């Protein structure tokens with residue numbers, strides 16, 4: 250059995266990559282992948298999610314929340330969940346004629362469903378929706394800006410304290426914990442896990458609110474790099490997403506999963522699962538002022554701002570074209586850590 254080193258997939262040999270690559274397919278074949286058909290809007294862009302999520306969630310008032318701790322519920326998450334220690338996750342599968350071309354095609358058409366995609370078990374749908382809605386009410390309570398840095402424990406406390414949120418049920422807490430600890434490789438996300446504690450908090454002294462953006466940056470390297478970018482590129486470049494704590498990332502991922510009709514693979518091609526986002530440890534997104542939603546599309550790569558960004562020579566993009574992390578091309582996402 251081989252293990253991925255701390256560097257995740259960076260630097261692994263092609264042979265090793267191919268082994269990793271085959272996991273998604275193997276997991277998909279071995280799991281009981283049930284796709285529930287729910288009528289939802291298709292392809293709502295990432296940056297429109299905040300606005301569209303409530304509408305989406307409200308349109309799928311399907312069933313009531315199942316009784317907490319029902320055996321079905323507890324067993325229904327990803328088949329045969331595997332433990333992994335820290336960021337070194339075991340490689341489970343042996344090579345089974347992986348197809349690099351198929352992988353690239355999948356990443357190019359990341360918003361489409363593919364035959365081998367892994368879905369959340371349909372039994373989990375009600376809890377997916379109720380968890381999402383409760384977290385959404387926390388966001389309404391604390392505001393979009395502060396929500397970026399709310400910790401899991403703070404979120405639970407808000408639920409207990411405010412009737413506008415309501416206490417998180419045991420079933421919701423278990424679901425969120427399982428989503429956090431599930432091995433994301435099993436549904437095709439190949440990036441590293443960067444936050445290992447569900448309750449990880451972002452201390453106030455470590456973060457700084459960036460004026461007029463509603464976002465935070467970590468003090469130190471992230472803040473320095475952002476300042477330097479603004480100095481070198483002028484104020485045409487703006488922070489579009491900074492620190493995202495576990496709760497914020499969970500909210501986005503649940504929304505993306507709802508939008509993807511339970512297709513975890515599709516969701517994770519454009520949004521890192523909870524605990525796997527480098528926004529939690531220092532990365533940030535930039536865009537061009539006045540470019541709006543297009544900042545989160547390939548159109549950003551065509552702007553002068555992006556060309557200048559690349560020409561600076563010191564900026565790394567976290568998810569370049571044809572990356573091997575199971576993630577689409579994200580020209581706007583600046584690698585810091």
Ligand SMILES: [Zn+2]
Nearest residue numbers: 490533534582
């Ligand atoms: Zn990003």
